[in-house]
Amino acid sequence: MSNLDTLKAKIKERLPDLDMVVGWEQGFDPLRATPLFMRTEEDVDRLIWNPLCVHNLATYLPGLKGRKVGVVVKGCDSRSIIELLQEKLINRDDIVVFSMPCEGVVSVRKIQNRIGSLDYVESVEADTGTVKVTVDGSSQSFGFPDVAASKCGRCQYHTALLSDEFVGEPNNEKAEDDYSDVTSFEARPQEERLAFWMTEMQRCIQCYACRNACPLCVCRDHCVAQSRDPHWMTQENSTQNKWFFQVIHAMHLAGRCTECGECERACPVGIPLLLLKRKLNKEIEELFDYKAGTLIDSTPPLQAFKVEEDNINERGW
Amino acid sequence: MAVKFLAKDNLVPWLAELAETHRTIVPKREGEAVVFRPFAKEEAPELSARPTESPKSAIFPQCDTLMSFRYTKDEEDPGKVLLDLREMKDESPAVVVGCRSCDAAGFNTFDRVYMTDKITDQNYRARRENTLFVTIICEKPATTCFCNWVGGSPTDTSGADVRMTPLEDGWVLESITEKGEPLLSSTLLKDGDDRAGDAEKIRQQAKERMPEAPDLSEAPGKVLALFENNDFWEAESAKCISCGACTYLCPTCYCFNITDESSGMEGVRLRTWDNCMSHQFTMEASGHNPRPTKAHRLKNRVGHKFSYYPNIHDGNISCVGCGRCIKSCPVSVDIRSIVLHAIAAPAETEK
Amino acid sequence: MLQNTQTAKDANPYLPSIGTIVEIIEETPNIKTFRVVLNSEGDMKNFTFHPGQVGQLSVFGTGESTFVINSPPTRMDYLQFSVMKAGEVTAMLHTLSVGDQIGVRAPLGNWFPYEELKGKDIVFIGGGIGMAPLRTLLLYMLDNRADYGKITLLYGARSPEDMAFKYELPDWLERDDMETTLTIDAEAPGWEHSVGLIPNVLQEMNPSSENCMAITCGPPIMIKFTLQALAKLGFKDDQILTTLEKRMKCGVGICGRCNIGTKYVCVDGPVFTYAQLKELPNEL
Numbered sequence: 009m010s011n012l013d014t015l016k017a018k019i020k021e022r023l024p025d026l027d028m029v030v031g032w033e034q035g036f037d038p039l040r041a042t043p044l045f046m047r048t049e050e051d052v053d054r055l056i057w058n059p060l061c062v063h064n065l066a067t068y069l070p071g072l073k074g075r076k077v078g079v080v081v082k083g084c085d086s087r088s089i090i091e092l093l094q095e096k097l098i099n100r101d102d103i104v105v106f107s108m109p110c111e112g113v114v115s116v117r118k119i120q121n122r123i124g125s126l127d128y129v130e131s132v133e134a135d136t137g138t139v140k141v142t143v144d145g146s147s148q149s150f151g152f153p154d155v156a157a158s159k160c161g162r163c164q165y166h167t168a169l170l171s172d173e174f175v176g177e178p179n180n181e182k183a184e185d186d187y188s189d190v191t192s193f194e195a196r197p198q199e200e201r202l203a204f205w206m207t208e209m210q211r212c213i214q215c216y217a218c219r220n221a222c223p224l225c226v227c228r229d230h231c232v233a234q235s236r237d238p239h240w241m242t243q244e245n246s247t248q249n250k251w252f253f254q255v256i257h258a259m260h261l262a263g264r265c266t267e268c269g270e271c272e273r274a275c276p277v278g279i280p281l282l283l284l285k286r287k288l289n290k291e292i293e294e295l296f297d298y299k300a301g302t303l304i305d306s307t308p309p310l311q312a313f314k315v316e317e318d319n320i321n322e323r324g325w
Numbered sequence: 326m327a328v329k330f331l332a333k334d335n336l337v338p339w340l341a342e343l344a345e346t347h348r349t350i351v352p353k354r355e356g357e358a359v360v361f362r363p364f365a366k367e368e369a370p371e372l373s374a375r376p377t378e379s380p381k382s383a384i385f386p387q388c389d390t391l392m393s394f395r396y397t398k399d400e401e402d403p404g405k406v407l408l409d410l411r412e413m414k415d416e417s418p419a420v421v422v423g424c425r426s427c428d429a430a431g432f433n434t435f436d437r438v439y440m441t442d443k444i445t446d447q448n449y450r451a452r453r454e455n456t457l458f459v460t461i462i463c464e465k466p467a468t469t470c471f472c473n474w475v476g477g478s479p480t481d482t483s484g485a486d487v488r489m490t491p492l493e494d495g496w497v498l499e500s501i502t503e504k505g506e507p508l509l510s511s512t513l514l515k516d517g518d519d520r521a522g523d524a525e526k527i528r529q530q531a532k533e534r535m536p537e538a539p540d541l542s543e544a545p546g547k548v549l550a551l552f553e554n555n556d557f558w559e560a561e562s563a564k565c566i567s568c569g570a571c572t573y574l575c576p577t578c579y580c581f582n583i584t585d586e587s588s589g590m591e592g593v594r595l596r597t598w599d600n601c602m603s604h605q606f607t608m609e610a611s612g613h614n615p616r617p618t619k620a621h622r623l624k625n626r627v628g629h630k631f632s633y634y635p636n637i638h639d640g641n642i643s644c645v646g647c648g649r650c651i652k653s654c655p656v657s658v659d660i661r662s663i664v665l666h667a668i669a670a671p672a673e674t675e676k
Numbered sequence: 677m678l679q680n681t682q683t684a685k686d687a688n689p690y691l692p693s694i695g696t697i698v699e700i701i702e703e704t705p706n707i708k709t710f711r712v713v714l715n716s717e718g719d720m721k722n723f724t725f726h727p728g729q730v731g732q733l734s735v736f737g738t739g740e741s742t743f744v745i746n747s748p749p750t751r752m753d754y755l756q757f758s759v760m761k762a763g764e765v766t767a768m769l770h771t772l773s774v775g776d777q778i779g780v781r782a783p784l785g786n787w788f789p790y791e792e793l794k795g796k797d798i799v800f801i802g803g804g805i806g807m808a809p810l811r812t813l814l815l816y817m818l819d820n821r822a823d824y825g826k827i828t829l830l831y832g833a834r835s836p837e838d839m840a841f842k843y844e845l846p847d848w849l850e851r852d853d854m855e856t857t858l859t860i861d862a863e864a865p866g867w868e869h870s871v872g873l874i875p876n877v878l879q880e881m882n883p884s885s886e887n888c889m890a891i892t893c894g895p896p897i898m899i900k901f902t903l904q905a906l907a908k909l910g911f912k913d914d915q916i917l918t919t920l921e922k923r924m925k926c927g928v929g930i931c932g933r934c935n936i937g938t939k940y941v942c943v944d945g946p947v948f949t950y951a952q953l954k955e956l957p958n959e960l
Contacts, residue, residue: 028563035657037468042657043564063656067566117357125374126652127467211355213378213387214598215569221655228567229604236584236739237764243584243597245388274655276570277377278357391690394736396777408694408736408777444928447688552937552957580932583690583925587737594736596690599931607933609923610741610763613896615936615959625935633938 011108011176012057015080018173019052022078022104029078029106030068032061038132039116039141043068046078055080059134062113062157064088064268067223069098076102082110084159086168087266087301088223093170094301094308095264097226107168109179111136112152112160117278119155123148158189158282159269169302187290193283205251205284211277212250218281219257221274224264232256254284262288263310266301295319327509330517332495336372339513340364340422347457348419350383352376361421372423372461372491379576379649380424384432384452387573388597389413391448391583395591413593414451420508422459427472427645429458429484431576434634434643438579448596457504460485461496464531469648471661474538477645479531490524497524539665541631541642548632548667555620557670561663562623564656565602571650571658572600572626577643580606601625627663689928692734692779693719698754700774703840704833706761707805708770711747711754712778725749726787727813728919728947732927733757733769734779741765742924744946745782746808748816755780758808758840784927786947788813788891788917797825799883801902803832803874803894807840809919809946810893818854827854828883832874832898834861857881875901878909885910891917896960903950913951920945920953920960936960 009017019029028045033054035042041060046052057080065079066088081089089105092098114134120126123141133140140149153161166179193201216233219225232240233253241256242249257271265285272282292298296309296319316322331339343349344364351370353362358377364370390413399405421429432453439446440453463470463479472478482488486505489496497517500506517524551557572578582599586592599606602623607616616622634643644660651659699711710733714720727748732740741763747756759769772778790813798817802810810829817824829848833839839858848856859870859877870877874894883890890911892902899918906916922934922941929943937957939945948956 036651036659036662040657042659045560045563068564121357125467127375127469128465129468208356211358211360213570213573215573215600217566217568217570217655220566220568234603234605242586243388243582243595244586245386245597270655274566274568274570276358276574276653276655277355277360396736405775406777408779410691410694410736410779412688412691438930444689444930445685445687446690446930447686448690549937549957552959579930581925581930583740583931585737585739592737594690599933601932607923609921610766615922621959628937629932629935633935636938 012055015057015106015108015173015175016052016055018175019046019055019078019080019106020049022173023047023049023052025076026078026104027072027075029080029104030065031055031080031106032057032063032065037126037129039119039126039129057108059112059114059136059139059152059156060132062116062273064221064223064270066092066268067221067270069103069223070226073098074102076104078104078106080106081168081171082107082113083165083168084110084163084266084268086170087165088268089301090170090304091224091264091266091301091308093304094306095224095226095311104173105168105171106173106175107171108174108176110163110166111179112156112163114139114152114155115157116273118157119150122150122155157269157273159267165302170304187286187293189283190287190290193287205254206247208279209250209254210247212247212279213277214245214250214253215276217274217276218254218271218279221270222257222261223268223270224261224266225257254281258284258288261285263292263296263298263308264300265289327498327500327506328517328521329498329509329514330495330520331489331498331514335495335513337367337369339511340370341366342511342513343420343422343508346418348417350380350419350421352423361424364422370423375425375463375467376428377649377653378574379428379431379647380421381428381431381576383419383421384456385435385449385579385598388595389448391594391596393591393593394587397590412447414448416451416455419452419456420459421456423461423489424458425463425647426460426479426481426483426485426488427477427647428576429460430477430481430645431647432458432484434577434641434645435579437638437641457486457508458484459487459489459498459505459508461489461491462528462531464491464527464534466535467648467652469652470535470646471538471648472646473535474541474661475642475644475646479535480528490527492520492523492527497521499524539668541664541668543668544642544664545632545635545640547670548628548664549636550672551667551670552624552628554670557667558620558624559618561627561666562618562620562658565619565623565658566656567602567604567619567622568655569598569600569602570653570655571660572602573598574649574653576645576647576649577630578626601629623658623663627660627667630660631664631667690781690926692732692740692781695755695778695780697772697774697776697778700772701843703758703842704838707758707840708761709746709756709758709840710769710772710778711756712780713754714780715777720752723752723755723782725783727790727816728785728787728809729783730785730927730946731755731757731780731782732784732924733759733765734781735765735768735772736779738768739765740779740781740925741769742784742921742927742942744809744812744919746811748812748819750816750819755782758805760805781927785942785945788947790816793889794823795825795887797884797886797888798827799888799890800827800829800831801874801878801890801892801894802830803898803902804834804838805840806892806894806898807831808893810891811841811844813891818851821853825887828881829854829856830859830874830878830881831856832859832861832877832894836860836864836867873901874898875905878902878905883909885912885915889915889917893919913954914949916950917947918950918953919947
């Protein structure tokens with residue numbers, strides 16, 4: 009029995025006690041997976057687990073609070089669950105976490121950049137060695153690392169940090185994450201960095217997919233972006249206003265963001281939002297030696313108070 | 326009707342000519358997206374990839390100032406405050422070059438609502454009457470295309486003033502409306518009669534490449550019949566994350582918000598894109614929300630396009646099948662399958 | 677202004693007329709009534725509307741909100757709007773003073789079928805701020821008294837201090853061409869009228885449904901039980917009129933938030949018969 013079949017069997021076993029289990033199925037084309045809400049055994053038969061399963065399904069959990077829900081997660085996704093539990097946004101007793109060792113997922117955007125257009129994809133064969141995409145009868149193969157999501161290249165959590173049903177052999181490999189992407193961006197002059205964001209933000213359509221895809225962005229229906237009372241943001245679509253939102257978004261996620269990259273993946277116009285979140289996380293790591301969603305019993309640093317922080321010289325003037 | 330040929334090398338010079346008299350809007354690559362932007366000198370538009378966003382902002386900007394207001398002290402009577410109100414309208418001539426047939430057809434959906442016998446949205450009309458569309462046909466359907474399900478075709482002219490058909494070495498341009506004819510008066514365009522046959526062949530091929538379309542004639546009734554079937558809509562909307570990507574990329578989604586922004590004694594009344602996927606859209610001051618869940622809201626979006634709108638507007642579906650809502654949805658919600666599921670759903674005997 | 681002589685093609689449906697608040701009445705702790713006169717004499721003189729139509733009031737810088745014009749078209753010294761403090765715009769309206777400038781977009785929406793109601797008995801049943809839309813029609817009918825049959829009013833509020841239009845209640849109670857019952861939810865010192873929930877008091881009043889139209893407006897829970905009471909009293913669904921409220925922005929059937937399926941409350945409403953409401957999908 010393959011790992012996937014074992015996983016399906018485990019889900020079917022637990023399903024009677026759950027309202028639903030969230031996983032993935034094949035979407036509208038061979039390259040796109042889509043979230044699957046399993047309520048029956050027939051639904052479970054449609055479950056897939058492969059490098060196309062890009063979505064972080066933990067995003068659905070706060071919205072399903074109060075129901076008994078199973079969720080299939082990759083290692084990185086499990087960090088969101090830990091963070092949600094720490095913040096009491098979900099109840100541990102109400103969720104069942106299913107997982108398998110993850111070897112990485114693709115970046116649909118990177119594939120698009122390679123093949124030009126995603127409009128005509130006929131078939132995809134993806135494993136963690138190569139990704140073969142067929143368009144118009146002709147195939148192109150890419151080495152997995154070249155088209156994998158950037159987060160996968162620095163992955164330290166192939167194995168879920170929290171799971172109730174784990175299928176397969178845990179993989180404890182850890183890549184380095186030296187935040188070199190952030191460091192090299194920081195090295196650019198300030199005007200250049202601002203100009204970069206202004207150029208990127210110009211095409212933002214204010215759809216707030218970044219916000220709604222984020223598992224930790226839980227104000228959703230009461231977001232400052234649309235609130236009139238308090239009236240902190242205008243409804244103008246100036247680049248400055250759009251950027252203002254992203255800064256608020258990033259600040260609220262400092263030390264909470266698990267870098268799942270859903271904000272960036274969900275953006276319909278491809279704004280590299282994860283860079284901004286990583287900048288804040290880099291600061292948090294330096295100040296508090298903390299990585300969100302990795303330790304179930306810890307408290308996120310910005311939700312705790314210490315009279316003397318170890319790495320902040322508060323009265324050093 | 327004029328038929329002209331535009332050689333590849335003459336595209337940018339021709340756009341530069343148009344830009345002298347019109348706000349000229351073209352698809353342009355920005356990062357990983359293709360968006361509509363004013364034509365910039367010497368810069369070739371992106372005509373091969375399908376634009377990520379629709380050109381609706383050309384006529385219906387994401388943020389439009391409806392009016393400005395100013396409070397002033399009455400000089401005669403300092404205790405009294407006067408109010409000055411000014412309408413804002415943009416009537417400058419514009420041309421959108423290189424949008425797809427479906428994109429231009431999207432404005433027909435707007436017209437039936439924004440310019441009726443009873444009501445005319447003046448800001449919309451000002452731009453609508455002064456904006457021309459040079460559409461480009463789609464040679465091959467994307468996996469997300471379904472224009473032929475909803476009355477369109479890859480070569481449709483219902484929203485076009487001029488239609489472009491790509492050939493190896495350039496484009497055949499035909500004027501579709503009288504307003505479009507002057508756009509073809511440039512000396513950069515050669516007589517196109519001898520290339521018209523080639524163009525027609527390409528268009529024929531394009532139409533033949535469309536997969537067969539299902540019959541949606543039952544959709545308006547079937548979707549409405551499911552209105553109170555919460556289970557259906559909860560299942561269909563389960564994966565929706567309630568963002569506005571589908572609506573804001575859509576060429577026919579026309580809903581908006583009106584809000585005031587002020588600073589001191591003056592300010593503006595803005596009309597901005599809004600979307601029925603948002604919780605706040607129908608939220609009432611009392612705290613009551615008639616569409617409290619994403620199931621209610623996705624039902625409204627699908628229902629409006631495939632049932633309510635056609636019921637009010639002579640059967641016209643308010644979707645042009647561009648597929649952006651499918652392609653750019655962060656979780657791949659597929660409106661086609663929702664409509665097909667609704668059509669296939671067993672008739673309900675009782676709610 | 678929509679209804680002015682400009683044609684639909686040229687009129688800007690979003691452009692309010694500017695008016696001046698000429699009087700403010702503190703009706704209850706959270707309801708204020710504003711009497712507004714349009715600044716342009718011509719606009720005011722040419723202003724026509726039907727009982728039940730609504731208007732959008734603007735506080736520039738804050739926004740617009742929808743209110744019924746609760747003065748009748750037979751009394752055109754001013755346009756009257758009663759505003760319950762609930763959200764951003766209503767809170768700002770409550771801070772305004774006499775003499776302040778205000779935007780008015782009116783009239784919008786449909787109206788009570790006052791022509792078709794001629795010759796019929798009328799039972800008005802109003803709860804709380806729901807009395808406002810009834811007031812315009814009631815006063816119109818009183819001003820054209822001969823056209824209508826027996827007029828009965830049942831007006832209820834939570835407590836005596838929550839009763840709006842107190843300045844008119846004595847007249848309504850005293851008049852011999854209408855029958856007025858006031859009720860509050862629970863006993864209160866000095867209260868000399870009925871005590872009890874509107875649907876219960878209505879049942880006790882036992883109005884005849886014969887050649888009669890019931891017109892009701894109030895909070896959703898009151899409407900729900902009032903409809904049940906009316907059914908028990910023999911009122912058919914098309915003998916009951918009510919008005920709906922939805923969040924509105926454009927007020928002219930475009931912006932897309934007040935629709936219930938195919939019907940837009942801002943243009944197809946706010947007035948509906950109960951029979952029509954039953955036809956609508958359930959999304960109130």
